Amino acid sequence: xxxxxxxxxxxxxxxxxxxxxxxxxxxxxxxxxxxxxxxxxxxxxxxxxxxxxxxxxxxxxxxxxxxxxxxxxxxxxxxxxxxxxxxxxxxxxxxxxxxxxxxxxxxxxxxxxxxxxxxxxxxxxxxxxxx
Amino acid sequence: xxxxxxxxxxxxxxxxxxxxxxxxxxxxxxxxxxxxxxxxxxxxxxxxxxxxxxxxxxxxxxxxxxxxxxxxxxxxxxxxxxxxxxxxxxxxxxxxxxxxxxxxxxxxxxxxxxxxxxxxxxxxxxxxxx
Numbered sequence: 001x002x003x004x005x006x007x008x009x010x011x012x013x014x015x016x017x018x019x020x021x022x023x024x025x026x027x028x029x030x031x032x033x034x035x036x037x038x039x040x041x042x043x044x045x046x047x048x049x050x051x052x053x054x055x056x057x058x059x060x061x062x063x064x065x066x067x068x069x070x071x072x073x074x075x076x077x078x079x080x081x082x083x084x085x086x087x088x089x090x091x092x093x094x095x096x097x098x099x100x101x102x103x104x105x106x107x108x109x110x111x112x113x114x115x116x117x118x119x120x121x122x123x124x125x126x127x128x129x130x131x
Numbered sequence: 132x133x134x135x136x137x138x139x140x141x142x143x144x145x146x147x148x149x150x151x152x153x154x155x156x157x158x159x160x161x162x163x164x165x166x167x168x169x170x171x172x173x174x175x176x177x178x179x180x181x182x183x184x185x186x187x188x189x190x191x192x193x194x195x196x197x198x199x200x201x202x203x204x205x206x207x208x209x210x211x212x213x214x215x216x217x218x219x220x221x222x223x224x225x226x227x228x229x230x231x232x233x234x235x236x237x238x239x240x241x242x243x244x245x246x247x248x249x250x251x252x253x254x255x256x257x258x259x260x261x
Contacts (some may be wrong), residue, residue, distance in 0.1 A: 034209040047250035050187050057184040129180040
């Protein structure tokens with residue numbers, strides 16, 4: 001990189017006031033990364049177990065219903081809902097809409113609240129089915 | 132002859148990563164495809180509970196479950212690869228490391244995707260459980 005030291009640097013990330021749009025932006029990456037690694041491995045494991053002998057399926061369901069499995073499941077489901085809602089928001093932003101300050105902040109906050117609500121609703125449903 | 136070209140003419144249409152908007156557009160398309168297919172999967176899984184192996188296998192033998200599941204596997208690993216590639220390009224600055232990490236990412240996506248697709252096909256095309 002050839003930078004002329006006499007020219008000013010653009011303001012660095014840390015000088016900006018932290019806002020919901022920034023939180024949602026970095027959460028989109030973090031949740032995407034988690035789904036792409038942990039989520040993908042769980043998907044492959046589950047499918048291989050379903051295609052395998054009965055004890056392979058038993059091992060998978062035993063892990064999936066353990067406290068650690070449920071904890072990972074809650075994390076992955078929240079990551080899925082956060083990444084999905086935030087992704088839909090990005091598709092709207094991609095067509096050039098929703099950049100007005102108030103609108104942008106509203107929908108950024110809506111993805112955060114929506115993901116938590118959907119995760120709670122999903123696990124309430126799972127808990128109801130498990131009973 | 133190449134000196135006749137201006138620098139801008141050589142790079143025009145190539146984009147910053149030398150491939151234009153193709154990757155970007157692919158990522159958007161697979162995002163929408165993945166969203167619809169995962170909604171389908173969530174609804175299907177809720178209807179399958181409790182998850183007896185035979186119930187899951189019988190469900191995946193139906194072409195209208197096996198085909199969406201194969202599409203879901205494809206779109207998942209395609210979108211995952213495209214998404215992680217952007218993150219790698221943003222955070223891994225050394226060209227050599229970037230080359231190596233992207234290579235590993237491609238190998239992971241293809242291998243894991245192929246394993247998942249094989250598992251679906253094995254159930255879908257295999258004999259019904261006795």
